[in-house]
Amino acid sequence: MDVSPELAAKIATLARLRLDADKLERFAGQMGDILKYMETLAAVDTTGVEPLYGPVAHVSPTRPDEAVRTCSRDEVLHNAPETDGRFFIVPKIV
Amino acid sequence: MSHDLCSLSLTAVRDLLRSGEITATAAVTACLARIEATEPKLHAVLHLAGEAALAEAARLDAAGPDPDKRLWGVPVLVKDAICTKGLPTTCGSKILENFVPFYDATAVAGLKAAGAVILGKANMDEFAMGSSTENSAYQTTANPWDATKVPGGSSGGSAAAVSSGQCFGALGTDTGGSIRQPASFCGIVGIKPTYGRVSRYGLVAYGSSLDQIGPMTRSVEDCAAMLTAIAGHDAKDSTSAPRDVPDYEADLAAWAKQGDLKGVRLGLPDEYWGQGVDAEVLDCCRAAVDAARGLGAEVVRVSLPHTPYAVATYYIVAMAEASSNLARFDGVRYGFRDAAATDLAGLYELSRAKGFGPEVQRRIVIGTYVLSAGYYDAYYRKAAQVRRLIRQDFLDAFASCDVIVGPTSPFTAFGIAEKTEDPLQMYLSDIFTISLNLAGLPGMSIPVGLGAQSGMPVGLQLFGPAFDETRLLCTAKAVMDAVRPPMAPAGV
Numbered sequence: 001m002d003v004s005p006e007l008a009a010k011i012a013t014l015a016r017l018r019l020d021a022d023k024l025e026r027f028a029g030q031m032g033d034i035l036k037y038m039e040t041l042a043a044v045d046t047t048g049v050e051p052l053y054g055p056v057a058h059v060s061p062t063r064p065d066e067a068v069r070t071c072s073r074d075e076v077l078h079n080a081p082e083t084d085g086r087f088f089i090v091p092k093i094v
Numbered sequence: 095m096s097h098d099l100c101s102l103s104l105t106a107v108r109d110l111l112r113s114g115e116i117t118a119t120a121a122v123t124a125c126l127a128r129i130e131a132t133e134p135k136l137h138a139v140l141h142l143a144g145e146a147a148l149a150e151a152a153r154l155d156a157a158g159p160d161p162d163k164r165l166w167g168v169p170v171l172v173k174d175a176i177c178t179k180g181l182p183t184t185c186g187s188k189i190l191e192n193f194v195p196f197y198d199a200t201a202v203a204g205l206k207a208a209g210a211v212i213l214g215k216a217n218m219d220e221f222a223m224g225s226s227t228e229n230s231a232y233q234t235t236a237n238p239w240d241a242t243k244v245p246g247g248s249s250g251g252s253a254a255a256v257s258s259g260q261c262f263g264a265l266g267t268d269t270g271g272s273i274r275q276p277a278s279f280c281g282i283v284g285i286k287p288t289y290g291r292v293s294r295y296g297l298v299a300y301g302s303s304l305d306q307i308g309p310m311t312r313s314v315e316d317c318a319a320m321l322t323a324i325a326g327h328d329a330k331d332s333t334s335a336p337r338d339v340p341d342y343e344a345d346l347a348a349w350a351k352q353g354d355l356k357g358v359r360l361g362l363p364d365e366y367w368g369q370g371v372d373a374e375v376l377d378c379c380r381a382a383v384d385a386a387r388g389l390g391a392e393v394v395r396v397s398l399p400h401t402p403y404a405v406a407t408y409y410i411v412a413m414a415e416a417s418s419n420l421a422r423f424d425g426v427r428y429g430f431r432d433a434a435a436t437d438l439a440g441l442y443e444l445s446r447a448k449g450f451g452p453e454v455q456r457r458i459v460i461g462t463y464v465l466s467a468g469y470y471d472a473y474y475r476k477a478a479q480v481r482r483l484i485r486q487d488f489l490d491a492f493a494s495c496d497v498i499v500g501p502t503s504p505f506t507a508f509g510i511a512e513k514t515e516d517p518l519q520m521y522l523s524d525i526f527t528i529s530l531n532l533a534g535l536p537g538m539s540i541p542v543g544l545g546a547q548s549g550m551p552v553g554l555q556l557f558g559p560a561f562d563e564t565r566l567l568c569t570a571k572a573v574m575d576a577v578r579p580p581m582a583p584a585g586v
Contacts, residue, residue, distance in 0.1 A: 008459065015417060015462040016424070017455055018443035031460055033518050038406045038464075041476050044483065051478030052485060054303035055289045055534020057560070060332045075196040081431035088426050091437050 001039070003032040099124040100259035101582065104168055104316035105343075107262055111167035112159050118151035118167030121262075122211055125169040129213070129260045132586045135241050137233040138254040140174050141182045142214040150211050163209030164323050164343070170205060171264040173252050174215040175222055176307060177296035178202055181212070185298045186220040186230040186248075189423050189430045189449030199296020200331070201265060201307045201324040208323035213261055217251030220451045221420065222272055222300045224248050225520055226513065229453045234510060237280060238583035239550055243507040246276030252310050253280040258586045263311040263320050267297060269304045270408055271502075271527025274539035277310055278502035278553025281541040281581060283317050283570070284310040288560045289534035290335035292321075293328030301415040302333075304408075304531040312581055314540065314571040318342035321563065340564055349568045356390035358569060361495030365401035366526055371504045374545030378552035379501045382542040385576035386499075386569070396491040396498065400484045401529060407484060408528035409521055410464050410477035416454075417461030423449065456517060485533040492559050497569050500526060502539040502553035526555060536563050540570045541579040551579070 005021070008028040012019045019027065073086070082089040099107065099121065110116045126144050133139060147169065160166050177183050177195035179202075184190040198206065205212070219229035227235045227250025235250045237243040238258040245254040249266030253276035256264050266273040268286035277284030285308045292307045299305060309320035325339040360383065367376065387393055425431035425445030432444035450458070464473035491498055503526060513520045530537040539553040554573065558566040 011459050011463045011466065012455075013443075014466065015458050016421075016439070016442040016446055017450075017458065018440075018447045019455065023452070023455075027456060027459060030456060030517055031463070034409070034460060034521075035463070035473075037518060038410055038473060038477075041403055041406050041410075041480055042472075044400070044403055044476075044480050046476060046479035046483070049479040049482055051475055052482035053478050054333070055485070055532075056333050056335075058290070058335050058337075061327075061329070061336050063329055071196060076427075078196060079193050079428035081425060081429070090426055091435060091441055093438055 001032060001035050003028045003035065100128045103313040104262035104311055105313065105319055108165060108168050108319070112161055114159055118154040118211060119148065121167055122147050122151040122169050122213070125213055125261055132258050132260060135586060136236050136238060136254050136258060138217055138235050138251040138258070138260060139171065140184065140186070140215045140217045140232060140251065143181055143212060147211050147213050154209065154211070160209060164319055165205060166209030167211065168209070168262050169211045169213045171213050171216045171252060171255050171261045172202055173249050173264065173266050174218050175267050175298045176202060176265055177298070178212060178215065181215060183215065183298070186218040186232065187450065187454070188231045191430060193428050197296065200293035200328045202296065204324040210323070216249070216255055216264055219248035219250070220454050221298070221416070222248040222267055222269055223416070223453050223457055225275060225523055227251060228510065228514055229451060231451050236510070237507045238586045239281060240507070240585045242509055243550065244279065244510055246279030246507060248272040249310065250276045253277055253282060253284070256282050256310050256312060257583050263309055263316055265307055266310045267305060267307050268531065269301045270412060270531050271524050273308045273310060274502050274527050274537060274553065274555060275524070277539040279507040279551065281551030281579065281583065282310055282312055283314055283538065283540050284308065285317050285321060285538045285563065285566070286530065286536060287321065287325065287563060288536040290333050291325050291536070291561065291563065293331040293334045295328055295330040299419040301412040302419060303415060304412060314567055314574055315343065315346060318346045318567050335561070337561065342564060342567055345564045346567050346571060350571060353572065354390045355386055355569065355572050358391045358497065359495040360386055360391050360393050361396035361491050361498045362393060363396050363398045363401070363491065363498060363500055365398050366500030371501055372506070372545070374547045375501045375503070375505060375552050377546060378543040379554050382554045382573050382577050383499060386573050389572050389576060394495050396495055398487040398491060398529065400480065400487050403480050404484060404529040404532065405522055405525055407477045407480045408524070408532055410473050411481060411532065413457045413461035414465050414474050415461070417458045417465060420454070420458055453517065481532045484529050488533045488535055488557070496565060498557040500555055502526060502555040506545045506548045506550035506552060530557055535560055536566055538566050538570050540574050541581070542573070542577050543579045
């Protein structure tokens with residue numbers, strides 16, 4: 001299928017990516033090629049085939065539902081771009 | 095002297111360490127010297143932790159060799175997608191430039207528990223998205239056999255480092271061939287274990303239903319030793335299989351006393367041995383199959399009829415999962431934040447626009463598209479249905495054979511910058527590796543010689559039934575011992 005720069009821009013916004021016009025135009029062309037190739041799957045008869053979303057064959061083991069402290073607040077905040085020592089800081093929301 | 099030590103296999107150097115003939119400090123020092131000598135050409139290492147490695151080696155030496163520790167004193171590298179406590183883990187991306195994990199991935203903890211010494215982190219395509227290591231935000235790794243060529247990807251740093259003797263083994267990750275294809279391009283051994291065999295805890299997720307961590311080494315025995323150290327159930331990864339782990343190294347050694355392939359049926363899929371594969375690749379792989387036949391293996395034809403649909407299926411699934419997984423990089427809790435943002439949406443959009451490279455953005459956008467309302471059924475659900483058919487192809491083939499064999503890649507290592515302009519062409523080069531990840535089965539690549547035209551390494555791929563890594567390792571060893579491929583790269 002053809003992908004317009006406008007559609008590429010809409011999808012980029014859904015993906016929380018602010019891309020400039022040049023990049024959107026380039027991506028739109030490449031997306032069109034890639035999606036067209038992906039449409040070869042339409043030729044496969046999948047009537048009645050159950051989707052396979054992952055290859056796990058075992059039943060997930062369970063564990064007791066108990067709170068465990070796995071790391072400290074300092075460790076969690078250590079890699080954050082901005083904190084006040086207690087919380088992550090982001091631009092004002094309200 | 096140090097170069098001689100670096101050319102030994104992991105298990106050979108491990109045995110010297112265990113007997114006290116060399117110290118852990120000597121092993122680490124030799125690797126650091128080799129890294130210093132080769133890095134100006136290779137660019138395989140992203141973060142070198144030389145001082146920490148020497149300190150750890152000194153600590154080990156002070157305590158003395160521990161025969162219960164399978165990798166005691168052995169220097170290794172870890173792909174930068176895998177979390178290492180106190181060591182940067184960037185995933186080859188600017189968005190994680192300053193990220194330093196406060197915990198070890200379970201596979202890294204396994205290496206350390208076995209006595210291995212972490213030398214540093216290996217270069218990779220950004221977020222493991224690529225087949226050439228050219229998508230790293232930091233540097234392009236060269237192939238040790240010819241520095242004008244790519245090492246493959248996405249675990250290209252690990253492959254180049256192991257091939258050139260910078261370390262005795264390395265961890266890679268394989269979402270669609272990222273261990274096997276660079277192993278093939280650099281002339282080393284690599285295994286993608288069965289999905290669930292090795293914990294993914296601490297692996298930065300790309301395609302969660304496809305990703306597996308695995309060893310990359312210069313011999314099959316080395317691969318068995320490293321796999322034994324990292325495999326097993328982990329309560330922190332619900333997809334890791336609650337099954338016992340064999341001692342792969344001991345099982346391989348026990349089998350090697352017999353050493354032939356009598357009673358082993360090798361399945362050659364029609365779809366992997368014909369059109370589109372370079373003649374020099376086919377020649378080397380056919381010679382390896384002939385060698386296996388000489389050891390008593392029976393060769394049978396099999397078919398994996400949905401192979402032509404594997405690339406489309408794989409990229410839909412992988413991109414969809416990537417678009418979800420990479421949503422966590424939002425400039426809030428870790429990673430790059432664009433200071434220009436004045437509101438929260440802008441913070442997300444600008445941080446991700448500047449932090450991610452173009453291939454990652456392309457995959458996130460396409461992944462978002464195939465999951466969006468109105469397109470989900472046509473792309474993602476359809477791909478999941480074809481995925482089941484691809485898996486069924488393998489199950490059907492294993493009814494008439496024990497191990498499936500074919501080329502790892504249709505061609506040997508290509509030139510740096512040769513394929514970067516056309517992403518679809520790059521995706522199509524993964525045709526022989528991706529089906530295995532969709533099916534969740536184990537696969538290996540082993541070197542089987544140099545291409546007659548290119549002079550570059552050719553890899554033979556072996557696929558096995560789920561959790562039958564032992565049979566893969568034994569078959570791989572028999573073939574490699576018979577073929578005796580050259581292992582010393584000419585380019586460094």
